[in-house]
Amino acid sequence: MSKKKHRSLPEINAGSMADIAFLLLIFFIVATTMDTDSGILTKLPPMPEEDQEPPPDINQRNVLEVLVNASDQLLVEGEWTDVSNLRTLTKEFIVNPAKREDLPESPTKAVVSLQNDRGTSYDMYIQVQNELKAAYNEVRNEESQNKYGKLFEELTSDQRKEVQNTYPIKISEAEPKDIGGNN
Amino acid sequence: MSKFKKKKAGGTPGINTASLPDIVFMLLFFFMVTTTIRDASLKVKIVTPNATEIQKLEKKSLVSYIYVGPPSTPALRSVFGTEPRIQLNDTYATVDEIAEFIEKERQSRDEAEIPYLTTSLKIDKDTRMGIVTDIKQELRKLNALKINYSTKKGGTASK
Numbered sequence: 626m627s628k629k630k631h632r633s634l635p636e637i638n639a640g641s642m643a644d645i646a647f648l649l650l651i652f653f654i655v656a657t658t659m660d661t662d663s664g665i666l667t668k669l670p671p672m673p674e675e676d677q678e679p680p681p682d683i684n685q686r687n688v689l690e691v692l693v694n695a696s697d698q699l700l701v702e703g704e705w706t707d708v709s710n711l712r713t714l715t716k717e718f719i720v721n722p723a724k725r726e727d728l729p730e731s732p733t734k735a736v737v738s739l740q741n742d743r744g745t746s747y748d749m750y751i752q753v754q755n756e757l758k759a760a761y762n763e764v765r766n767e768e769s770q771n772k773y774g775k776l777f778e779e780l781t782s783d784q785r786k787e788v789q790n791t792y793p794i795k796i797s798e799a800e801p802k803d804i805g806g807n808n
Numbered sequence: 809m810s811k812f813k814k815k816k817a818g819g820t821p822g823i824n825t826a827s828l829p830d831i832v833f834m835l836l837f838f839f840m841v842t843t844t845i846r847d848a849s850l851k852v853k854i855v856t857p858n859a860t861e862i863q864k865l866e867k868k869s870l871v872s873y874i875y876v877g878p879p880s881t882p883a884l885r886s887v888f889g890t891e892p893r894i895q896l897n898d899t900y901a902t903v904d905e906i907a908e909f910i911e912k913e914r915q916s917r918d919e920a921e922i923p924y925l926t927t928s929l930k931i932d933k934d935t936r937m938g939i940v941t942d943i944k945q946e947l948r949k950l951n952a953l954k955i956n957y958s959t960k961k962g963g964t965a966s967k
Contacts, residue, residue: 639826639829642829643825643828643829643832646829646832646833646836647832649836650832650835650836650839653836653839653840653843654839656843657839657842657843662864662865662868662871662928662956662958663862663863663864663865663958663959663960663961664856664859664862664863664865664928664956664957664958664959665859665861665862665863665956665957665959666863666865666926666954666955666956667955667956667957668953668954668955669944669947669948669953669955670948670953671948671951671953672948672949672951741937741941742937743936743937743938743941744936744937744938745936745937746933746934746935746936746937747857747931747932747933747934747935747936747937747940748857748933748934750937750940751857751859751933751957751959752857752859754859754957755859755860755861755959758861759860759861762861800941
Protein backbone atom coordinates (compact mmCIF):
# COMPACT_ATOMS: atom_id res chain seq x y z
CA MET A 626 0.00 0.00 0.00
CA SER A 627 2.39 2.56 1.21
CA LYS A 628 4.86 1.59 -1.44
CA LYS A 629 2.33 2.23 -4.12
CA LYS A 630 1.37 5.63 -2.75
CA HIS A 631 4.97 6.65 -2.51
CA ARG A 632 5.51 5.83 -6.10
CA SER A 633 2.51 7.80 -7.26
CA LEU A 634 3.70 11.02 -5.62
CA PRO A 635 5.00 13.21 -8.41
CA GLU A 636 8.45 14.54 -7.67
CA ILE A 637 8.90 18.25 -7.65
CA ASN A 638 11.56 19.23 -10.06
CA ALA A 639 14.23 20.88 -8.00
CA GLY A 640 16.46 21.54 -10.91
CA SER A 641 15.62 25.23 -11.07
CA MET A 642 16.15 25.70 -7.37
CA ALA A 643 19.80 26.36 -8.02
CA ASP A 644 18.89 29.04 -10.55
CA ILE A 645 16.64 30.83 -8.13
CA ALA A 646 19.23 30.68 -5.41
CA PHE A 647 21.86 31.97 -7.79
CA LEU A 648 19.64 34.87 -8.72
CA LEU A 649 19.22 35.85 -5.07
CA LEU A 650 22.90 35.30 -4.44
CA ILE A 651 23.90 37.63 -7.24
CA PHE A 652 21.49 40.25 -5.98
CA PHE A 653 23.05 40.18 -2.54
CA ILE A 654 26.58 40.18 -3.87
CA VAL A 655 25.80 43.26 -5.88
CA ALA A 656 23.93 44.98 -3.07
CA THR A 657 26.60 44.32 -0.47
CA THR A 658 28.69 47.30 0.34
CA MET A 659 31.90 46.12 1.82
CA ASP A 660 33.08 49.65 2.40
CA THR A 661 34.90 49.60 5.65
CA ASP A 662 34.94 53.03 7.09
CA SER A 663 38.41 54.32 7.69
CA GLY A 664 39.82 57.49 9.06
CA ILE A 665 41.97 59.14 11.66
CA LEU A 666 41.14 57.75 15.06
CA THR A 667 41.60 60.09 17.98
CA LYS A 668 40.44 60.45 21.50
CA LEU A 669 38.98 63.66 22.79
CA PRO A 670 40.10 64.85 26.18
CA PRO A 671 37.41 64.53 28.85
CA MET A 672 35.61 67.67 29.94
CA PRO A 673 37.45 69.30 32.83
CA GLU A 674 35.61 68.97 36.10
CA GLU A 675 34.67 72.12 37.91
CA ASP A 676 36.73 71.60 41.02
CA GLN A 677 39.75 70.46 39.08
CA GLU A 678 42.88 72.51 39.59
CA PRO A 679 44.27 74.16 36.48
CA PRO A 680 46.82 72.05 34.64
CA PRO A 681 50.44 72.61 35.63
CA ASP A 682 52.42 75.02 33.57
CA ILE A 683 54.43 73.36 30.88
CA ASN A 684 57.90 74.55 30.11
CA GLN A 685 57.86 76.55 26.92
CA ARG A 686 60.54 74.39 25.33
CA ASN A 687 58.29 71.33 25.61
CA VAL A 688 55.47 72.79 23.57
CA LEU A 689 55.19 72.88 19.81
CA GLU A 690 52.70 75.55 18.98
CA VAL A 691 50.73 74.93 15.82
CA LEU A 692 48.25 77.59 14.81
CA VAL A 693 45.94 77.56 11.82
CA ASN A 694 44.05 80.69 10.96
CA ALA A 695 40.80 81.28 9.13
CA SER A 696 42.49 81.46 5.75
CA ASP A 697 44.19 78.10 6.28
CA GLN A 698 47.62 79.51 6.94
CA LEU A 699 49.90 77.64 9.24
CA LEU A 700 52.04 79.07 11.99
CA VAL A 701 54.48 76.75 13.76
CA GLU A 702 56.35 78.17 16.75
CA GLY A 703 55.67 81.67 15.56
CA GLU A 704 56.89 81.14 12.03
CA TRP A 705 54.80 80.92 8.93
CA THR A 706 55.23 77.62 7.12
CA ASP A 707 53.63 75.17 4.73
CA VAL A 708 51.86 71.92 5.63
CA SER A 709 54.47 69.96 3.74
CA ASN A 710 57.12 71.07 6.25
CA LEU A 711 55.05 70.26 9.29
CA ARG A 712 56.04 66.62 9.41
CA THR A 713 59.77 67.33 9.46
CA LEU A 714 59.35 70.09 12.00
CA THR A 715 57.30 67.89 14.28
CA LYS A 716 59.73 65.02 14.03
CA GLU A 717 62.62 67.25 14.90
CA PHE A 718 60.62 68.60 17.80
CA ILE A 719 59.79 65.16 19.19
CA VAL A 720 63.18 63.55 18.85
CA ASN A 721 65.37 66.61 19.31
CA PRO A 722 68.41 64.89 17.79
CA ALA A 723 70.76 67.86 18.27
CA LYS A 724 69.77 68.23 21.94
CA ARG A 725 68.88 71.82 21.41
CA GLU A 726 68.03 73.94 24.38
CA ASP A 727 64.75 75.20 22.96
CA LEU A 728 63.38 71.76 22.12
CA PRO A 729 62.00 69.25 24.65
CA GLU A 730 64.40 67.48 26.98
CA SER A 731 62.76 64.13 26.34
CA PRO A 732 60.05 62.89 23.92
CA THR A 733 57.80 61.99 26.83
CA LYS A 734 57.54 65.64 27.75
CA ALA A 735 56.84 66.89 24.25
CA VAL A 736 53.37 68.29 23.74
CA VAL A 737 51.95 69.50 20.46
CA SER A 738 49.51 72.29 21.00
CA LEU A 739 47.12 72.66 18.11
CA GLN A 740 44.87 75.62 17.81
CA ASN A 741 42.60 76.49 14.95
CA ASP A 742 40.18 79.20 14.09
CA ARG A 743 36.47 78.62 13.72
CA GLY A 744 36.90 79.62 10.11
CA THR A 745 39.59 77.05 9.33
CA SER A 746 38.48 74.57 6.71
CA TYR A 747 38.00 70.97 7.76
CA ASP A 748 40.28 69.84 4.94
CA MET A 749 43.16 71.88 6.34
CA TYR A 750 42.48 70.65 9.84
CA ILE A 751 42.62 67.03 8.71
CA GLN A 752 45.84 67.67 6.82
CA VAL A 753 47.46 69.12 9.92
CA GLN A 754 46.18 66.24 12.06
CA ASN A 755 47.42 63.82 9.44
CA GLU A 756 50.91 65.33 9.34
CA LEU A 757 51.19 65.32 13.12
CA LYS A 758 50.11 61.71 13.28
CA ALA A 759 52.46 60.83 10.44
CA ALA A 760 55.35 62.42 12.31
CA TYR A 761 54.62 60.35 15.39
CA ASN A 762 54.17 57.20 13.35
CA GLU A 763 57.48 57.73 11.60
CA VAL A 764 59.29 58.38 14.86
CA ARG A 765 57.79 55.25 16.36
CA ASN A 766 58.69 53.22 13.31
CA GLU A 767 62.28 54.39 13.45
CA GLU A 768 62.48 53.55 17.13
CA SER A 769 61.08 50.07 16.50
CA GLN A 770 63.52 49.54 13.64
CA ASN A 771 66.45 50.51 15.81
CA LYS A 772 65.41 48.47 18.78
CA TYR A 773 63.79 45.41 17.28
CA GLY A 774 64.49 45.61 13.57
CA LYS A 775 60.79 45.58 12.79
CA LEU A 776 58.09 48.06 11.94
CA PHE A 777 55.92 49.34 14.74
CA GLU A 778 52.92 47.42 13.48
CA GLU A 779 54.80 44.12 13.52
CA LEU A 780 55.83 44.36 17.16
CA THR A 781 54.34 42.31 19.93
CA SER A 782 52.01 44.16 22.24
CA ASP A 783 54.65 44.45 24.97
CA GLN A 784 57.22 45.91 22.63
CA ARG A 785 54.61 48.20 21.22
CA LYS A 786 53.76 49.49 24.66
CA GLU A 787 57.38 50.23 25.30
CA VAL A 788 57.72 52.25 22.12
CA GLN A 789 54.46 54.00 22.90
CA ASN A 790 55.76 54.94 26.32
CA THR A 791 58.94 56.33 24.82
CA TYR A 792 57.04 58.38 22.27
CA PRO A 793 53.58 59.10 23.62
CA ILE A 794 51.29 61.03 21.32
CA LYS A 795 50.35 64.21 23.11
CA ILE A 796 48.34 66.52 20.96
CA SER A 797 46.48 69.12 22.89
CA GLU A 798 43.74 71.02 21.18
CA ALA A 799 42.93 74.40 22.56
CA GLU A 800 39.51 75.92 22.26
CA PRO A 801 39.33 77.55 18.85
CA LYS A 802 39.42 81.26 18.48
CA ASP A 803 36.92 83.17 16.46
CA ILE A 804 38.97 85.77 14.74
CA GLY A 805 38.13 85.04 11.14
CA GLY A 806 34.49 85.54 12.02
CA ASN A 807 33.05 83.54 9.13
CA ASN A 808 32.28 80.18 10.61
CA MET B 809 42.73 -4.80 -14.37
CA SER B 810 39.65 -5.95 -16.04
CA LYS B 811 37.57 -4.46 -13.27
CA PHE B 812 38.73 -0.95 -14.00
CA LYS B 813 38.17 -1.38 -17.67
CA LYS B 814 34.62 -2.34 -17.14
CA LYS B 815 33.86 0.82 -15.24
CA LYS B 816 35.36 3.05 -17.84
CA ALA B 817 33.26 1.44 -20.45
CA GLY B 818 30.13 2.59 -18.66
CA GLY B 819 30.45 6.12 -20.06
CA THR B 820 30.97 9.28 -18.08
CA PRO B 821 28.66 9.30 -15.11
CA GLY B 822 26.73 12.53 -14.62
CA ILE B 823 27.90 14.65 -11.74
CA ASN B 824 25.31 14.73 -9.04
CA THR B 825 24.16 18.32 -8.76
CA ALA B 826 21.61 17.68 -6.06
CA SER B 827 23.74 19.47 -3.48
CA LEU B 828 24.34 22.48 -5.67
CA PRO B 829 21.35 24.40 -4.30
CA ASP B 830 22.59 23.74 -0.78
CA ILE B 831 25.97 25.20 -1.55
CA VAL B 832 24.46 28.21 -3.24
CA PHE B 833 22.05 28.74 -0.37
CA MET B 834 24.92 28.64 2.05
CA LEU B 835 26.65 31.39 0.12
CA LEU B 836 23.39 33.26 -0.11
CA PHE B 837 22.90 33.21 3.63
CA PHE B 838 26.44 34.34 4.17
CA PHE B 839 25.90 37.37 2.00
CA MET B 840 22.50 38.08 3.49
CA VAL B 841 23.98 38.12 6.95
CA THR B 842 26.98 40.23 6.10
CA THR B 843 25.09 42.76 4.02
CA THR B 844 24.50 45.97 5.83
CA ILE B 845 21.80 47.82 4.08
CA ARG B 846 22.47 51.48 4.54
CA ASP B 847 19.92 52.66 7.03
CA ALA B 848 20.26 56.36 6.50
CA SER B 849 19.91 58.00 3.17
CA LEU B 850 22.27 60.90 2.93
CA LYS B 851 20.75 64.32 2.76
CA VAL B 852 24.08 66.05 2.79
CA LYS B 853 26.81 66.04 0.21
CA ILE B 854 30.02 64.70 1.65
CA VAL B 855 33.41 64.57 0.04
CA THR B 856 35.73 63.41 2.76
CA PRO B 857 39.28 64.76 2.80
CA ASN B 858 42.29 62.64 1.98
CA ALA B 859 44.77 61.42 4.54
CA THR B 860 47.57 58.92 4.67
CA GLU B 861 47.66 57.91 8.31
CA ILE B 862 44.36 56.16 8.39
CA GLN B 863 43.15 53.25 10.40
CA LYS B 864 40.28 50.96 9.62
CA LEU B 865 37.30 51.01 11.90
CA GLU B 866 36.83 47.65 13.50
CA LYS B 867 33.49 46.49 14.79
CA LYS B 868 31.01 48.29 12.62
CA SER B 869 28.24 47.63 15.08
CA LEU B 870 29.91 49.90 17.61
CA VAL B 871 30.09 52.91 15.35
CA SER B 872 27.56 55.69 15.16
CA TYR B 873 27.75 58.24 12.41
CA ILE B 874 27.40 61.98 12.36
CA TYR B 875 27.24 63.54 8.92
CA VAL B 876 28.04 67.15 8.21
CA GLY B 877 27.88 68.82 4.84
CA PRO B 878 25.85 71.10 2.62
CA PRO B 879 22.38 69.86 1.54
CA SER B 880 22.81 67.46 -1.34
CA THR B 881 20.03 68.20 -3.80
CA PRO B 882 18.87 71.49 -5.32
CA ALA B 883 15.43 70.96 -3.80
CA LEU B 884 16.91 70.65 -0.35
CA ARG B 885 19.22 73.56 -0.95
CA SER B 886 16.34 75.84 -1.82
CA VAL B 887 14.76 75.10 1.54
CA PHE B 888 17.75 74.80 3.82
CA GLY B 889 20.33 76.94 2.09
CA THR B 890 23.86 75.99 1.24
CA GLU B 891 25.35 76.17 4.71
CA PRO B 892 26.68 72.85 6.05
CA ARG B 893 24.21 70.97 8.18
CA ILE B 894 24.39 68.12 10.63
CA GLN B 895 22.57 64.94 9.79
CA LEU B 896 21.74 62.33 12.40
CA ASN B 897 19.99 59.19 11.23
CA ASP B 898 17.59 60.41 8.58
CA THR B 899 17.02 64.04 9.41
CA TYR B 900 18.80 67.31 9.78
CA ALA B 901 19.62 68.14 13.34
CA THR B 902 21.13 70.81 15.50
CA VAL B 903 24.12 70.44 17.76
CA ASP B 904 21.86 70.12 20.81
CA GLU B 905 20.21 67.04 19.38
CA ILE B 906 23.47 65.10 19.38
CA ALA B 907 23.01 64.41 23.10
CA GLU B 908 19.76 62.62 22.46
CA PHE B 909 21.23 60.75 19.51
CA ILE B 910 24.22 59.45 21.47
CA GLU B 911 21.96 58.51 24.36
CA LYS B 912 19.79 56.43 22.02
CA GLU B 913 22.84 54.77 20.50
CA ARG B 914 24.05 53.86 23.96
CA GLN B 915 20.72 52.43 25.01
CA SER B 916 20.62 50.11 22.03
CA ARG B 917 23.98 48.62 22.99
CA ASP B 918 25.16 46.40 25.76
CA GLU B 919 26.38 48.20 28.83
CA ALA B 920 29.80 46.60 28.53
CA GLU B 921 30.18 47.91 25.01
CA ILE B 922 29.57 51.56 25.82
CA PRO B 923 33.22 52.50 26.42
CA TYR B 924 34.08 51.13 22.99
CA LEU B 925 31.46 53.09 21.11
CA THR B 926 33.06 55.19 18.44
CA THR B 927 31.56 58.20 16.78
CA SER B 928 32.56 58.54 13.19
CA LEU B 929 32.44 62.06 11.86
CA LYS B 930 31.78 62.12 8.15
CA ILE B 931 32.38 65.69 7.29
CA ASP B 932 32.63 67.45 3.97
CA LYS B 933 36.06 68.92 3.44
CA ASP B 934 34.79 72.41 2.68
CA THR B 935 33.11 72.68 6.06
CA ARG B 936 34.44 75.32 8.44
CA MET B 937 35.85 74.17 11.73
CA GLY B 938 33.31 76.12 13.79
CA ILE B 939 30.56 73.58 13.41
CA VAL B 940 33.02 70.71 13.85
CA THR B 941 34.28 72.21 17.08
CA ASP B 942 30.75 72.56 18.38
CA ILE B 943 30.18 68.88 17.71
CA LYS B 944 33.43 67.93 19.39
CA GLN B 945 32.59 70.00 22.46
CA GLU B 946 29.17 68.36 22.60
CA LEU B 947 30.74 64.91 22.40
CA ARG B 948 33.16 65.80 25.15
CA LYS B 949 30.27 66.85 27.35
CA LEU B 950 28.59 63.52 26.68
CA ASN B 951 31.80 61.66 27.43
CA ALA B 952 31.76 60.05 23.97
CA LEU B 953 35.46 60.47 23.54
CA LYS B 954 36.41 57.96 20.88
CA ILE B 955 36.02 59.64 17.56
CA ASN B 956 37.05 58.97 14.03
CA TYR B 957 37.52 61.58 11.36
CA SER B 958 36.36 59.73 8.29
CA THR B 959 38.84 60.17 5.46
CA LYS B 960 39.77 58.57 2.18
CA LYS B 961 43.14 57.02 1.70
CA GLY B 962 45.33 59.05 -0.55
CA GLY B 963 47.86 61.81 -0.71
CA THR B 964 46.88 65.15 0.65
CA ALA B 965 45.80 67.77 -1.80
CA SER B 966 48.63 70.17 -1.08
CA LYS B 967 52.04 69.59 -2.61
